[in-house]
Amino acid sequence: MKQSIIRKTNKALYTRIAAGIGGLLAGALSLGLSIYETRTGEEVPQAAVGAALDSGQWKVTLNSASLAARTTDGLRVSDGKKALIVDLTLENLTAESSNLYRDAIKLDNIPNAPMPQFYLVRDRELLWDLQPMMPEAVQAVWELPAAQALPKILKVTVVATTYKPKDNLYAAPGWFNPTNKARVDLPIAPAVEGAPP
Numbered sequence: 001m002k003q004s005i006i007r008k009t010n011k012a013l014y015t016r017i018a019a020g021i022g023g024l025l026a027g028a029l030s031l032g033l034s035i036y037e038t039r040t041g042e043e044v045p046q047a048a049v050g051a052a053l054d055s056g057q058w059k060v061t062l063n064s065a066s067l068a069a070r071t072t073d074g075l076r077v078s079d080g081k082k083a084l085i086v087d088l089t090l091e092n093l094t095a096e097s098s099n100l101y102r103d104a105i106k107l108d109n110i111p112n113a114p115m116p117q118f119y120l121v122r123d124r125e126l127l128w129d130l131q132p133m134m135p136e137a138v139q140a141v142w143e144l145p146a147a148q149a150l151p152k153i154l155k156v157t158v159v160a161t162t163y164k165p166k167d168n169l170y171a172a173p174g175w176f177n178p179t180n181k182a183r184v185d186l187p188i189a190p191a192v193e194g195a196p197p
Helices: 002-040
Strands: 052-054 058-068 081-092 105-107 117-120 136-145 153-164 174-189
Touching: 052 174, 058 153, 081 153
Parallel strands: 058 174
Antiparallel strands: 052 058, 058 081, 081 136, 105 153, 117 136, 153 174
């Protein structure tokens, strides 16, 4: 009887020790993987200025970056602000008109940048929908504080999405799973007073 109780006690103790060791190993493995992922990070391929990048819904070509005293439509930038302009070519690769181009690019080395305003270069008006299969010269304009220090090289990432005929929530079609497709380094040209953007 006494030996049976001792065996049960020993078995319970061994089970607890094994579970504790297993938990410690799982925690250590999780920590190791987390540190490894942080160290390696996401490797975003570098692309050349002027390269046409297929991002799923859009074909994006980043051409140049500059500062300006006026926005593309000729209006002066708000007091205490400066305009950062990225010249690009956008092509809608879908079969329908769309205005979802705002998320196709992002600035990597300007923290807390506001959403840009997009302008159609050919008529210098705000860009609304882009028609399918018609490449357009476009300017993306960010109004930033005049005192904000800017890098000499602007790092712009093109964001790709994937088409799904049915999403998991509403079973509706759409473009999902944004991923960083490529990064382009654009030297920022200084503003030229009196020159059009």
